[in-house]
Amino acid sequence: MSTTATERSRRDPSRLLRGGVLHTISIVVGLSVVVPIIFGVLGGFKDNGQLFTNPFGLPDPWLPGNYLDALGSTPFWQQASNSLVIALASTAIVVLIGAMAAYIFARYAFPGRELLFMLFAIGLMFPFAVAILPLFVLLRELNLLDNPLGVILPQAAFGLPITIVILRSFFRGIPAEVEESAVLDGCGPFRFFWRILLPMSRPALGTVSVLAVVGSWNNYLLPLIVFNDSRWWTLPLGVQQFQSQYSADTARILAYVTLAMLPSLVFYALAERQLISGLTSGIGKG
Amino acid sequence: MLTDERRPAPAEPRPPVVAAPRRRRPWPTVVAFVSPALVLFALLVLTPIVVAAYASFFNWNGFGKPTAFVGLENFRRLLVDQVFVGDLRRALLLVVLSLAIQLPVSLALAMLVNQPLRGRRFYRMLFFAPYVLSEVVTAVLFTMIFSPNQGLANHITRLVGLGDLGATWLADPDTVMYSLFVVISWKYFGFHTILFLAGRQAIPSELHDAAAIDGAGPWQAFRHITLPLLGPTIRLCVFLSVLGTIQLFDMVWVLTAGGPIRSSETLAVTMFQEGFKRFHVGYASAISMVIFLISLTFGLLYQRFVLRRDLEGAVTTIGDQR
Numbered sequence: 285m286s287t288t289a290t291e292r293s294r295r296d297p298s299r300l301l302r303g304g305v306l307h308t309i310s311i312v313v314g315l316s317v318v319v320p321i322i323f324g325v326l327g328g329f330k331d332n333g334q335l336f337t338n339p340f341g342l343p344d345p346w347l348p349g350n351y352l353d354a355l356g357s358t359p360f361w362q363q364a365s366n367s368l369v370i371a372l373a374s375t376a377i378v379v380l381i382g383a384m385a386a387y388i389f390a391r392y393a394f395p396g397r398e399l400l401f402m403l404f405a406i407g408l409m410f411p412f413a414v415a416i417l418p419l420f421v422l423l424r425e426l427n428l429l430d431n432p433l434g435v436i437l438p439q440a441a442f443g444l445p446i447t448i449v450i451l452r453s454f455f456r457g458i459p460a461e462v463e464e465s466a467v468l469d470g471c472g473p474f475r476f477f478w479r480i481l482l483p484m485s486r487p488a489l490g491t492v493s494v495l496a497v498v499g500s501w502n503n504y505l506l507p508l509i510v511f512n513d514s515r516w517w518t519l520p521l522g523v524q525q526f527q528s529q530y531s532a533d534t535a536r537i538l539a540y541v542t543l544a545m546l547p548s549l550v551f552y553a554l555a556e557r558q559l560i561s562g563l564t565s566g567i568g569k570g
Numbered sequence: 571m572l573t574d575e576r577r578p579a580p581a582e583p584r585p586p587v588v589a590a591p592r593r594r595r596p597w598p599t600v601v602a603f604v605s606p607a608l609v610l611f612a613l614l615v616l617t618p619i620v621v622a623a624y625a626s627f628f629n630w631n632g633f634g635k636p637t638a639f640v641g642l643e644n645f646r647r648l649l650v651d652q653v654f655v656g657d658l659r660r661a662l663l664l665v666v667l668s669l670a671i672q673l674p675v676s677l678a679l680a681m682l683v684n685q686p687l688r689g690r691r692f693y694r695m696l697f698f699a700p701y702v703l704s705e706v707v708t709a710v711l712f713t714m715i716f717s718p719n720q721g722l723a724n725h726i727t728r729l730v731g732l733g734d735l736g737a738t739w740l741a742d743p744d745t746v747m748y749s750l751f752v753v754i755s756w757k758y759f760g761f762h763t764i765l766f767l768a769g770r771q772a773i774p775s776e777l778h779d780a781a782a783i784d785g786a787g788p789w790q791a792f793r794h795i796t797l798p799l800l801g802p803t804i805r806l807c808v809f810l811s812v813l814g815t816i817q818l819f820d821m822v823w824v825l826t827a828g829g830p831i832r833s834s835e836t837l838a839v840t841m842f843q844e845g846f847k848r849f850h851v852g853y854a855s856a857i858s859m860v861i862f863l864i865s866l867t868f869g870l871l872y873q874r875f876v877l878r879r880d881l882e883g884a885v886t887t888i889g890d891q892r
Contacts, residue, residue: 303687306682306685306687307687307688307689309679309682310682310683310687310689310690310693313679313693313697314693314696314697316756317696317697317699317700317756317760318696319722320711320712320715320722320756321699321711323711323714323715323722324711324714327714339721339722339725340722340725377610381606381607381610382607384603384604384606384607385603385604385606385607385608387603388599388600388603388604389604392596392599392600393596394596394597394600400604400608403611404607404611406866406869407611407615409813409865409866409869409870410615410619410862410865410866411813411816411817411838411861411862411865412817413817413819413837413838413841413842413858413861414618414619414622414858414859414861414862414865415614415615415618415619415622415858416618416841416842416845416858417618417622417625417632417841417845417846417851417854417855417858418617418618418619418621418622418625418855419614419618420632420846421621421632421851422613422614422617422618422621437610437614438614438615440610441610441611441613441614441615442614442615444607444610444611444615448607473599473603474602477603498702501704502703502704502705502706503704504704504705504706504819504820504823504824505819505820505842509846519704520704520706520707520820521706523706523707523710524706524710524824527710527713527824534714534717537710537714538711538714541707541710541711541714544707545703545704545707545711548702548703548704548707549699549702549703551702552698552699552702556695556698559702560698560764560768563761563764563765564764564765564768
């Protein structure tokens with residue numbers, strides 16, 4: 285069928301026209317996505333005079349100064365490494381303890397299991413904003429303000445619902461025989477979980493990890509209230525601070541923003557599949 | 571999947587997986603595996619929400635223990651607070667705009683990149699890219715774009731002959747919400763497109779083949795096959811749009827901080843202002859409770875009456891709308 289369709293599309297002028305229209309729409313939409321990003325990237329290479337007279341075109345001359353300043357500054361690298369450390373730590377915690385709980389919810393029968401699971405699942409509807417005030421008070425009492433754990437632990441806690449829901453459904457798909465034969469061979473639950481279940485679940489673990497990394501990397505509200513000390517600032521905080529500090533110097537801000545969005549875009553290019561499968565999991569199963 | 575299990579046991583076959591482990595004593599294992607998650611969740615998610623509920627009945631500055639019990643006074647004040655009522659009105663505006671413009675456009679684009687078009691994978695990747703940027707980065711970028719002098723937006727309007735139409739994008743109370751909607755749409759339309767695309771691809775191709783054989787045109791096929799079968803995905807997108815709007819904070823805080831003259835504040839921004847800037851923690855907690863109750867009521871009702879079996883799709887995506 286597909287061959288006849290392509291043959292027809294080559295000959296039929298109305299199909300050709302349709303293809304042209306579809307491409308045109310795609311390109312226009314694609315441009316509307318790309319132009320703001322390119323504006324940022326190129327703007328970082330201009331000075332403010334150029335931005336005013338020539339917002340669209342290529343920089344003339346190219347001025348790498350703003351990028352070099354940012355890359356040569358300690359705050360940028362510190363913020364990037366803070367973001368990275370916090371994202372990795374949050375992800376490791378949420379995936380490990382989420383997988384442990386999901387394993388039980390998928391494979392063990394005990395009274396109250398569904399109720400407990402529902403508790404976690406309903407947690408998906410708890411927005412961060414609702415808990416942020418008491419969370420702040422609590423973290424202050426626990427002496428976790430200006431401490432990366434004050435961001436890592438709540439992020440892990442709020443990431444549990446999505447992690448558990450996705451992993452439980454994946455674990456359920458692993459045949460019971462796998463576990464039965466492991467048990468017959470004298471494998472205890474811890475060993476089974478660590479040595480067999482987790483290695484078998486790499487795709488699902490990849491998906492939940494990517495979601496956790498992106499969520500942490502982009503989080504703003506929690507670091508905003510936890511980190512007063514600029515030593516701990518993450519990139520979103522740094523970008524916002526940079527913007528208010530240099531509010532008149534648009535070109536400099538554009539360079540900083542561009543550098544801040546680069547890691548996200550690279551990560552997206554690498555982990556697109558996991559990200560999309562995580563976000564669309566469940567669609568079409570019903 | 572979730573809802574299936576709460577129903578009083580229809581004849582649905584239980585997965586046999588539970589049989590084997592049950593022969594051993596489950597409790598020590600259950601406790602060992604679930605307690606870390608449960609402790610973290612209870613301490614850092616459930617406790618704060620309960621505390622917020624409690625604090626919303628007090629006049630409290632956030633230091634020491636709340637002692638000045640005021641009953642429902644905070645909620646009564648909310649009802650006559652112009653800013654709060656405005657927050658609700660603005661949330662409604664954003665939801666209506668999303669449903670009327672953003673979602674239909676996303677749906678159309680999903681149908682487009684579902685066509686056998688050369689480079690469609692590239693287009694798809696492009697459309698989705700803004701979703702991975704943080705709201706802060708997006709907001710700072712668009713602050714520059716909307717800047718009155720050096721910004722891109724005004725150059726574009728001048729270029730297409732609209733003159734200084736939107737010269738004050740973010741600075742005018744009358745236009746700020748629309749500018750905000752532009753930024754939200756820029757960031758999130760690709761996300762909805764991806765969801766619609768996943769829904770579209772889950773429709774068995776036999777249906778469209780059969781319709782084509784019966785002589786249905788593309789519009790008829792869309793209207794009578796695609797659209798009805800996309801129902802669950804469409805409802806999911808509506809649901810996520812509403813939840814995302816109610817909780818909107820980062821983008822507004824960075825773009826406008828709620829201004830000018832509080833004309834772009836959202837519920838979360840007002841809560842933040844009251845709680846962290848003015849130390850009206852009791853009052854701010856009441857706002858948190860309103861956000862919570864709207865999300866929860868809406869979520870549960872939606873799940874109960876509309877989403878049904880597509881819940882799992884819903885719950886897996888909410889996490890990223892924060």
